[in-house]
Amino acid sequence: MMKKQQFVTVLAVLGLCACMILAVHQRWRFPLVNAVVNTVLLPVNAIVRQISDGVSSFRDSQRLNATLQEENARLKKELDNLRSAEYRLKLLETENKELQAMAGYKQQRKELTLLPARVVGMGLGDLHEFFFLDKGSTDGVRPDMVVTTSEGVAGVVDQVYRNYSRFMLISANRSRMGVKVLRKESRAVGVLTGLGPNRSLLQAEYFGRDDDVKAGDMLVTSGLGGKYPAGLFIGTVSRVEADVTGLQQLAQIEPAADLAHPDRVFVILQEDVKRRIEKEIAEEAGEAKP
Numbered sequence: 001m002m003k004k005q006q007f008v009t010v011l012a013v014l015g016l017c018a019c020m021i022l023a024v025h026q027r028w029r030f031p032l033v034n035a036v037v038n039t040v041l042l043p044v045n046a047i048v049r050q051i052s053d054g055v056s057s058f059r060d061s062q063r064l065n066a067t068l069q070e071e072n073a074r075l076k077k078e079l080d081n082l083r084s085a086e087y088r089l090k091l092l093e094t095e096n097k098e099l100q101a102m103a104g105y106k107q108q109r110k111e112l113t114l115l116p117a118r119v120v121g122m123g124l125g126d127l128h129e130f131f132f133l134d135k136g137s138t139d140g141v142r143p144d145m146v147v148t149t150s151e152g153v154a155g156v157v158d159q160v161y162r163n164y165s166r167f168m169l170i171s172a173n174r175s176r177m178g179v180k181v182l183r184k185e186s187r188a189v190g191v192l193t194g195l196g197p198n199r200s201l202l203q204a205e206y207f208g209r210d211d212d213v214k215a216g217d218m219l220v221t222s223g224l225g226g227k228y229p230a231g232l233f234i235g236t237v238s239r240v241e242a243d244v245t246g247l248q249q250l251a252q253i254e255p256a257a258d259l260a261h262p263d264r265v266f267v268i269l270q271e272d273v274k275r276r277i278e279k280e281i282a283e284e285a286g287e288a289k290p
Contacts, residue, residue: 105150105266111275112229114266115139117147120164129172129196131155131262136163139267144227146268152233152256153177153221154265165267170194170234171202171259178222179204179234186212189222190251192234200254202235207249213240219253229271231279 106114115135123130135141137160145157147167156175159166168175175194180187188211190204207213217237223230235255243250 111272111279112266112268113270113272115141115269117265117267119262119265123166129169129174129194130158130166131169133157133165133167133265133267134163135267136161136165138162140269141165141267146221146228146232147262147265148232148268149257149262149265151258152235154257154259154262156228157267169259169262171255172196177228177234178224179219180222181211181213181237182218182220183212186217188213189224192219192253200260201238202253202255204237204251204253205243205248207240207251209242209247209249211249213237213249213251215239217251219251229268229276231276232268 117133117135119131120134121132122128123132133141133147141157141160143157143160146153147155147157153170155167155169155172156177157165157167170177170192171194173194173196175192177192178189179192180189188207190207190211190213193203193205195201195203204213204219215237219234219237221228221230221232221234233256235253235257237251238254239252241250242248
């Protein structure tokens with residue numbers, strides 16, 4: 001009895017499924033069944049469609065997000081490349097200007113034998129008064145040779161090794177160098193001294209009380225004693241005042257060279273004194289220039 005009842009139930013279910021299939025494919029043949037099918041399936045179909053639309057929207061959103069991330073990464077890489085290229089371009093422009101200035105200085109100072117060098121390190125200590133060059137004794141560098149930039153004197157070599165050397169800034173406490181006023185009407189002579197860590201200012205001492213020194217005067221090396229070449233540009237006088245005794249004048253000097261960040265420099269290996277004197281005589285005939 002039980003098996004017969006189960007068989008009838010299965011048969012009824014199969015028949016209902018067959019009718020639903022036929023109704024779906026050929027609705028006009030089974031109006032009643034079609035109504036029942038629509039009543040049952042339409043809500044289910046709506047839910048299925050919402051789920052399908054949601055999944056599709058989620059997939060589209062994921063694909064769009066991935067595309068945006070890829071685009072963002074690409075644009076960021078292009079921006080980094082542009083920044084890197086801009087940095088390299090500015091670096092090249094700066095180096096080109098430095099090289100042009102050095103070439104111009106070398107052309108102007110034909111009486112000097114100049115050795116181009118690069119600053120490769122800073123001396124130990126709190127005052128940072130010493131820097132190291134990539135040139136040494138094998139290149140002809142010797143102690144007491146002047147180190148200059150295209151703008152002005154930077155320092156003096158104090159230690160020499162085979163392949164490198166060290167120079168002391170003219171702003172160092174121990175630095176001493178004879179200087180004179182370039183102005184033809186004055187030619188006052190003094191001694192340049194450093195002020196230690198304050199590299200933005202130098203001091204010139206031992207000007208006489210009546211010496212003609214004033215703000216705006218340009219100072220060059222005097223060459224007295226023959227230790228350093230004459231006529232090398234040091235800087236410009238910013239202020240003049242009497243010392244505590246009132247017998248001498250002190251001048252504050254703005255250095256022409258960048259003493260905080262020296263980079264490309266010349267070591268003056270030799271001076272052609274005869275050629276320098278001829279140049280000074282020629283300048284005497286016209287306007288003096290450093």
